[in-house]
Amino acid sequence: MxxxxxxxxxxxxxxxxxxxxxxxxxxxxxxxxxxxxxxxxLHQIHPLAKAVxxxxxxxxxxxxxxxxxxxRTNSLDGTTLYASMQHGPHIHxxxxxxxxxxxxxxxxxxxxxxxxxxxxxxxxDLQHITxxxxxxxxxxxxxx
Amino acid sequence: MxxxxxxxxxxxxxxxxxxxxxxxxxxxxxxxxxxxxxxxxLHQIHPLAKAVxxxxxxxxxxxxxxxxxxxRTNSLDGTTLYASMQHGPHIHxxxxxxxxxxxxxxxxxxxxxxxxxxxxxxxxDLQHITxxxxxxxxxxxxxx
DNA sequence: CTCCTTGCAAAGCCTTTGCACGCTG
DNA sequence: CAGCGTGCAAAGGCTTTGCAAGGAG
Numbered sequence: 001m002x003x004x005x006x007x008x009x010x011x012x013x014x015x016x017x018x019x020x021x022x023x024x025x026x027x028x029x030x031x032x033x034x035x036x037x038x039x040x041x042l043h044q045i046h047p048l049a050k051a052v053x054x055x056x057x058x059x060x061x062x063x064x065x066x067x068x069x070x071x072r073t074n075s076l077d078g079t080t081l082y083a084s085m086q087h088g089p090h091i092h093x094x095x096x097x098x099x100x101x102x103x104x105x106x107x108x109x110x111x112x113x114x115x116x117x118x119x120x121x122x123x124x125d126l127q128h129i130t131x132x133x134x135x136x137x138x139x140x141x142x143x144x
Numbered sequence: 145m146x147x148x149x150x151x152x153x154x155x156x157x158x159x160x161x162x163x164x165x166x167x168x169x170x171x172x173x174x175x176x177x178x179x180x181x182x183x184x185x186l187h188q189i190h191p192l193a194k195a196v197x198x199x200x201x202x203x204x205x206x207x208x209x210x211x212x213x214x215x216r217t218n219s220l221d222g223t224t225l226y227a228s229m230q231h232g233p234h235i236h237x238x239x240x241x242x243x244x245x246x247x248x249x250x251x252x253x254x255x256x257x258x259x260x261x262x263x264x265x266x267x268x269d270l271q272h273i274t275x276x277x278x279x280x281x282x283x284x285x286x287x288x
Numbered sequence: 289c290t291c292c293t294t295g296c297a298a299a300g301c302c303t304t305t306g307c308a309c310g311c312t313g
Numbered sequence: 314c315a316g317c318g319t320g321c322a323a324a325g326g327c328t329t330t331g332c333a334a335g336g337a338g
Contacts, residue, residue, distance in 0.1 A: 121280035
């Protein structure tokens with residue numbers, strides 16, 4: 001059973017209706033390795049089914065985020081990015097120059113999370129850490 | 145010489161004109177410990193000088209961010225926050241429940257930054273790390 | 289005296305909302 | 314069939330932009 005089917009049946013069990021639109025949106029998000037904007041999701045769907053509305057994409061994404069089946073992040077430039085939860089916790093490395101998003105293993109952040117807990121009584125949201133900086137490409141070109 | 149005067153004379157040296165508006169905006173940002181939205185800056189200025197326009201605030205903040213005298217962050221809910229660079233690098237801990245922003249010593253993040261550099265060739269922007277999670281208050285109330 | 293900055297208002301962008309129709313369960 | 318979910322269009326925030334007037338250097 002693929003990940004998107006898990007999500008879909010979870011929703012169904014919760015009493016939500018599974019419409020073709022919701023299926024498409026969930027599939028798109030679940031099959032994408034990285035992060036997508038609402039509009040990118042719409043564009044990926046479009047060739048397959050011309051009849052999905054942006055408002056529906058937003059509404060479905062809201063639902064998924066609410067049910068903790070997806071995450072919502074704000075990128076460098078304020079764009080809102082969505083990702084399915086399937087890949088487990090990880091760190092997003094966003095290049096402030098070219099905007100590329102890389103994922104790093106979340107194990108790297110565990111020591112930090114422990115210290116934040118210990119010294120600041122702060123429980124970090126490990127699912128969802130974003131760090132800005134410069135990717136290797138942009139360092140070489142030092143176009144900054 | 146206070147921090148905001150340093151900023152102002154730097155700008156002047158770069159050939160930018162120092163207007164009363166720019167002074168007020170820079171002072172407000174430099175004297176604020178935390179992070180402010182463009183509108184909050186406007187409101188803090190307003191009682192003193194009734195004649196500053198929101199557009200001017202945005203333009204000045206753009207300039208400061210461009211000159212690396214301030215940082216721009218996106219908060220939980222997508223609001224854009226600005227902070228002066230004066231306080232040196234630190235970690236922002238933002239509570240996803242109550243929105244409170246705490247600062248943590250950036251030394252905590254150095255090991256992580258080293259690893260990102262080593263394993264991902266990624267130079268993290270230490271000035272500007274944001275981590276979401278739950279503050280101690282909200283954990284107790286576990287209202288989530 | 290030049291031309292950078294400002295204020296104002298309008299435009300832009302992304303996201304949300306109201307409403308009637310359609311489709312899921 | 315009941316009522317949730319959709320499309321459409323309009324409204325809503327926040328931010329940016331064009332333009333003429335004003336002020337810094």
